[in-house]
Structures are given as structure tokens and as C-alpha cells.
Amino acid sequence: MKPSIPKGTRDFSPGEMVRRNFIFDTVRNVFQRYGFQQIETPSMENLSTLEGKYGEEGDKLLFRIINSGDPFGGIKEKHADEKISDFGFRISDIAEKGLRYDLTVPFARYVVQHQNEITFPFKRFQIQPVWRADRPQKGRYREFYQCDVDVIGSDSLLNELELIQIIDDVFSQLQIDVTIKINNRKILAGLAEVAGAKDKIIDLTVAIDKLDKIGIEKVKEELAGKGFSSASIGWIEEVLKVKGDHKEMLGILKNHLSSSETGKKGIEEIETIFALNPELKIQNLELDLSLARGLNYYTGAIIEVKVNDKRSTFTSSICGGGRYDDLTGIFGLPNVSGVGISFGADRIYDVLEEINGFPDFSSVSTKILFVNFGEAEANHCLKLVRHLRDDGINAELFPDAVKMKKQMAYADAKKIPYVALIGSEEIKSGEITVRTMGTGEQSKVTMDELLHLLK
């Protein structure tokens, strides 16, 4: 049998892990700089926690875990009077847990469950894998890591602004050229309201989100297909055509959305963010009215980050988020507003790979390898290795007294820059023969000289 792993999952080898950790360390450090605290939640949640939070599509993509023991036990009796399906059971009969789909909903659950221990506003971050039963493709995996930062229990737009700064910090540290796009769900709601289709906001957002991809004519067709009147379609087109700087866009929006209280509130929020931005000197922040994407639970700001670098072929977003006013309400804690974003670590990895953006990490592993010549020599080396490690130097002693060629090849494969050779001669003289692998030069040094060389 050929070994394999499930569709859409990956193994991460040592070389990849070093680079993945570079991304995780970068985001973690930035998050902490802004006072966010880390939590973790279980891989699996009760399906009652997950279901219904991600819309119809999202529910289909949940990985469900079949109950342990005999999942079919007692089902016949349960549905004795009822015809259920050809199989005679419901999914809910045999599965009550599922793998988490994102980190935001488990976080909302966490906040409600731990509300008495939490001091609000609560600033938390979370770096963990999530699972989606999607068809894998470029930049899309069934298991991938999200790096979430959220503030819950504060309505202030300063939180949105702080998240924008975090995005700016992370990507400038990773040296990825990005555009930060923002929009506001309330503006979109206002558009739907003024177009007389208040209940069709999801259809509206799904359609105009595709503007970049399929063009205005197709968007109009799709809206017509969803039952929008031709008058309102013409109107929406006029708004979407607005290009130029955010001030001009907001001016035109103000004229059109004057009859919608929600719309006006949305404009005001965006204006506030842009008014504060000059202090922070974030250049790549853009208002994008076609930005409509986002989970169902977003109610205010929507944020999405796209790669600008021409060497990258990524068109999908590498970070996204927004404000959700009542996610905790579903779990019994109403009137708590939250806002957060999620960095897609795996997509960021793929982008860095594409643009050749990873630093050189060859120096981070073992600094020096002690060759093992036999029991007596190895025992002697043990003390020296201990000494080096105590001084913070990554050192290892080869575990087997095999052929030297093999041990040298090991050092070469692991890109270990120095090799120490200690045989009976060196033990007698108390010296260490050090070979510099890059040049092939060898010399005899004392322990102090070796420490100096390696530091």
C-alpha cells in the first residue's frame, strides 16, 4: 500500500517549518506589540456551535465527526414512526461534533463561556489550523492556518484603525507589497435599501463582489436575475462606476444614500477612519465599494488585503475581516460588538515563495557537529557539547561511531558550518580540531577559541 494523506492536507518538512515559523513569529510579535493576548480553542466544536454561522455554503463545507462507539445504536427506535431518508437516519443522529471552520465563531463561543473571567475590551489573538471540506486548488487547502486578531466589547472605530495598522506592520515586516481594501456593510445595506431591495443584501453583495472578475455588464445581468428592478440596477451601476479618491467616492455616495440612515452611518464610519489615517501614514489603504465579500455575520467595516507585487499570481485575498455586532448574541450574550481580521498564513507562505521573499535561514540550525570516533572519544565530546550548549550554541554529537565519511555527509546535508574532530590525539593535547565546511580549512583550537569562533 502506498502511503498518502487526505486531499487538501500537507506535510511540512524542516525547511518549510522554518519559513512557516518566520510568518507565525512575525504576526505573533506584531499582535503582542498592540496588547493582544493569545488563546487556543479545541480543534473540534459541537456542531450546534458551528452550524448556521457561515451561511448555506459554509454549512456544507463543515467537516463532521461521526460519534464514537456505535453511532447507529438506537436510531431505528428513535425514528420508528417517521420516514427519514433511504438510509433511515439524519446526519445529526450520528454526528454531534465538527472540526472548526474558522477561529471567529469559536472565539465568540469562548467569550460567552468565559465572560466572567474576561476584562473588556478583550483583545485576543489565535493562531491555529481550521478545516474546510472544499475542493482544493491554488491557494486553497482543506487544512490551513489562520492568524486571527479580534477586539471584542468595544464599538470604537479606533479598533478598526488599529487592525489596519497591524496589517500594515505585518506586511511591511514580511516585505510584501499589499493593498488594504476597506468597505462598510452599512453602505451596502444602504444601497440595497435605496434600491428597494432591503432583503436582498446578500444577493447584492455576492453580485457586486464579482465586479473585478466578470465586469459591470455581467454584474447587471446577475442582479436582474435576482429580481432587482432595472431602475435600481442603473442606480447601482452609477455608484459602482465611481472611481478616484475616497473623498470623491464618499461625496457621491452621500448624495445617493441620503434617504438611508444605515447608509449614512456607514459613510460616516469610513470617513472617520480616513480622517484619522493621515496621522498613521498608511499609504496603501483604499475604499473599494465592490468589496462585499465576507461571512454573513459582518455588520460594519469589511477589510480585505490583496497582493500588489507583480511577481505574484495571487488574486485572492491573503487577509480579511470586519466588524460583527452580534455574534455573541447567538450564544446568549447580546449587545457585544467585535471586530477582527484573519491572516491566511498558508497563502502568505505561497506568496512569499512566489516572490522569493523569504530571508535566508541557513544559519539558524546546528552550528557545530562533533564527529563520533568511538566510545571514549564520544564521552569526552559529551562534556564539550554540554559546555557549548550552556553558552547558547546549537551543537550536536553524532550518535553513532560510523564511518567519518558518513558523519561529514550528515553535516553537509544539514548545512552545519563547523565540524569538530576529536580523536585520541586531541584528547591528549586538550585541543579541538575544527573544520570549516565552507572552505575546507582545518585548525587546532582551544575551547575558548572555539567559543569565540562560534559566537
Next chain:
RNA sequence: GUGGUUGUAGCUCAGUUGGUUAGAGCAUCAGAUUGUGAUUCUGAGGGUCGUGGGUUCGAGCCCCAUCAUCCACCCCA
């Protein structure tokens, strides 16, 4: 869920109108070198050509099915 692409050694891929025992490079292992890696030379192992069926005297190549893969749509990080 829909449409397409590709499946040959651990990896990247050749393989002629269907014709004998399916190849290369890299990687791995061993030796040349009993205290010296990368470089050089020599050798070895590794394949039911994704799987099952069909056509044929004969199939890696043609046909059907199936599974896997990647890409696009949907949706999304």
C-alpha cells in the same frame, strides 16, 4: 456541487504510426579514500507504466469505466 487538465522510479520528466528485456537527470545506498563532506570516477537498489476491464498476434501508447491530481467556477484565508 459543475467544467477541464494530468497520472511512467523517492522527485522532475522522456518514451517514435501500437512491436523484443520501459529510459534519463536528480536523489538514495555502496566502493574508489581504514581520520574528512560538497567536487570527480565506478557500481547497485528502486517500476504490476494510478486501478479495473476491452480492442489486438502484440498496449506505457487506442477505447470504456473508475480512482487520484492540479486548475477554473461556486465559495473563501
